[in-house]
Amino acid sequence: xxxxxxxxxxxxxxxxxxxxxxxxxxxxxxxxxxxxxxxxxxxxxxxxxxxxxxxxxxxxxxxxxxxxxxxxxxxxxxxxxxxxxxxxxxxxxxxxxxxxxxxxxxxxxxxxxxxxxxxxxxxxxxxxxxxxxxxxxxxxxxxxxxxxxxxxxxxxxxxxxxxxxxxxxxxxxxxxxxxxxxxxxxxxxxxxxxxxxxxxxxxxxxxxxxxxxxxxxxxxxxxxxxxxxxxxxxxxxxxxxxxxxxxxxxxxxxxxxxxxxxxxxxxxxxxxxxxxxxxxxx
Amino acid sequence: xxxxxxxxxxxxxxxxxxxxxxxxxxxxxxxxxxxxxxxxxxxxxxxxxxxxxxxxxxxxxxxxxxxxxxxxxxxxxxxxxxxxxxxxxxxxxxxxxxxxxxxxxxxxxxxxxxxxxxxxxxxxxxxxxxxxxxxxxxxxxxxxxxxxxxxxxxxxxxxxxxxxxxxxxxxxxxxxxxxxxxxxxxxxxxxxxxxxxxxxxxxxxxxxxxxxxxxxxxxxxxxxxxxxxxxxxxxxxx
Numbered sequence: 001x002x003x004x005x006x007x008x009x010x011x012x013x014x015x016x017x018x019x020x021x022x023x024x025x026x027x028x029x030x031x032x033x034x035x036x037x038x039x040x041x042x043x044x045x046x047x048x049x050x051x052x053x054x055x056x057x058x059x060x061x062x063x064x065x066x067x068x069x070x071x072x073x074x075x076x077x078x079x080x081x082x083x084x085x086x087x088x089x090x091x092x093x094x095x096x097x098x099x100x101x102x103x104x105x106x107x108x109x110x111x112x113x114x115x116x117x118x119x120x121x122x123x124x125x126x127x128x129x130x131x132x133x134x135x136x137x138x139x140x141x142x143x144x145x146x147x148x149x150x151x152x153x154x155x156x157x158x159x160x161x162x163x164x165x166x167x168x169x170x171x172x173x174x175x176x177x178x179x180x181x182x183x184x185x186x187x188x189x190x191x192x193x194x195x196x197x198x199x200x201x202x203x204x205x206x207x208x209x210x211x212x213x214x215x216x217x218x219x220x221x222x223x224x225x226x227x228x229x230x231x232x233x234x235x236x237x238x239x240x241x242x243x244x245x246x247x248x249x250x251x252x253x254x255x256x257x258x259x260x261x262x263x264x265x266x267x268x269x270x271x272x273x274x275x276x277x278x279x280x281x282x
Numbered sequence: 283x284x285x286x287x288x289x290x291x292x293x294x295x296x297x298x299x300x301x302x303x304x305x306x307x308x309x310x311x312x313x314x315x316x317x318x319x320x321x322x323x324x325x326x327x328x329x330x331x332x333x334x335x336x337x338x339x340x341x342x343x344x345x346x347x348x349x350x351x352x353x354x355x356x357x358x359x360x361x362x363x364x365x366x367x368x369x370x371x372x373x374x375x376x377x378x379x380x381x382x383x384x385x386x387x388x389x390x391x392x393x394x395x396x397x398x399x400x401x402x403x404x405x406x407x408x409x410x411x412x413x414x415x416x417x418x419x420x421x422x423x424x425x426x427x428x429x430x431x432x433x434x435x436x437x438x439x440x441x442x443x444x445x446x447x448x449x450x451x452x453x454x455x456x457x458x459x460x461x462x463x464x465x466x467x468x469x470x471x472x473x474x475x476x477x478x479x480x481x482x483x484x485x486x487x488x489x490x491x492x493x494x495x496x497x498x499x500x501x502x503x504x505x506x507x508x509x510x511x512x513x514x515x516x517x518x519x520x
Contacts, residue, residue, distance in 0.1 A: 173368070175364055175368040176368055176370060176371075178324075178327075178329050178355070178362075178364070178368070179364055179368035179370075180370075181328070181329065181354070181355035181356050182327050182328075182329070182355050182356075182360050182361075182362040183356075183381050183382035183385060183429065183430075183433060184356045184359070184382050184385035184386055184433060185356055185385045186354075186356055189385060194370055197370075197372040198370075198371060198372055200372075
């Protein structure tokens with residue numbers, strides 16, 4: 001039972017819980033945000049029976065999309081890891097002319113709308129594109145292939161890893177690297193045996209973020225790579241197509257798979273970044 | 283013999299140092315924070331590049347502006363004890379001490395024998411599997427010393443070796459440190475803020491101010507009032 005006493009609302013026996021009006025308002029706001037995000041997610045699960053959900057794993061559209069999504073997003077993550085790690089390390093440790101410009105360009109895809117990214121890629125690498133016309137003459141077609149899917153994903157998702165990797169490298173006290181050098185380790189050996197292990201949790205969480213962003217990529221992919229089943233139709237594109245075609249069960253099943261992955265990603269990144277801070281500061 | 287004669291433009295002043303340290307001799311560097319003591323160590327270890335001058339150890343030239351010689355830190359074989367020990371947090375005590383030997387591609391069995399010997403000498407063998415982050419200040423110092431000794435250094439550089447250790451443990455560690463440096467028979471440079479360290483460890487003391495050595499001599503000569511403000515300040519605190 002609650003009774004209003006001046007500015008405090010006392011709830012329960014002998015005022016075990018004293019809540020001020022401002023806290024009540026804050027609680028209501030939190031509840032609104034919490035429900036606004038959680039309710040649609042839960043609704044996905046309420047609108048499909050477990051049997052129908054698991055039945056969709058025999059649906060060719062769903063299976064093709066799953067397979068293609070994993071192949072392309074994992075390829076993207078590997079390419080970002082190989083190309084992005086040296087860049088992240090150099091930007092964390094060294095100053096050079098034009099560093100601010102490079103940094104800004106690396107971050108640009110985060111703010112460019114994915115649809116614009118798709119058009120930009122098409123203008124560059126499409127059959128008539130700035131680079132694409134020469135590729136075309138050499139008999140190489142990029143647009144509307146699986147390679148284009150990976151390129152679209154690379155474009156939009158690379159900043160997540162590179163930014164996280166850079167800040168993880170910055171957190172590694174340079175004294176550890178100096179100590180390794182005096183003990184006889186070359187620059188490269190120091191990087192692999194000392195710096196990377198200390199920054200590891202941050203690197204993995206950045207890579208997971210990039211992979212997750214690649215997995216969810218839609219706008220740039222559909223514009224640059226098109227929507228062809230088995231070739232360029234990743235899970236988000238398949239969701240769009242099944243929805244258009246009225247196959248709601250396939251649509252919801254794919255959505256639930258992506259929601260589950262997203263949830264795992266968020267939990268993993270939270271655990272890893274907490275560990276990274278403990279590691280680098282010790 | 284270690285010969286250092288270097289200049290380097292730093293943000294607030296010009297770092298200009300000339301020192302010579304004989305084998306088996308220990309030089310103690312004292313001076314206020316920011317006077318360039320650690321820079322001396324870094325220049326010798328190859329972690330900072332001087333603008334002019336040379337650094338030589340016996341017949342090996344570490345750095346010489348005139349001839350363009352600049353040995354990278356990994357080729358200088360310097361035993362450097364860092365101020366906060368810089369033990370690799372992701373590695374065990376054993377792996378920390380073995381690190382330098384592994385980089386030298388020594389055989390496994392030899393590494394094990396050497397690491398075991400050093401850690402036993404320091405009374406740390408029981409903690410060999412412990413992660414370095416879980417050790418106390420004194421334990422970290424012993425592991426860091428073992429790690430620096432493992433590579434049979436041609437030169438010892440110690441930056442505030444006892445500052446992270448409580449006063450009681452300092453007394454015994456100071457004596458051990460002296461034995462270790464003397465036992466190695468190589469030139470040694472110790473940076474410290476402590477008059478006790480200087481008296482116990484030094485054959486010679488150099489006082490630094492704004493990148494230059496302003497006084498040099500045996501501890502009795504240098505560590506008395508009226509030499510410089512920094513020493514006056516410390517003496518008053520006693």
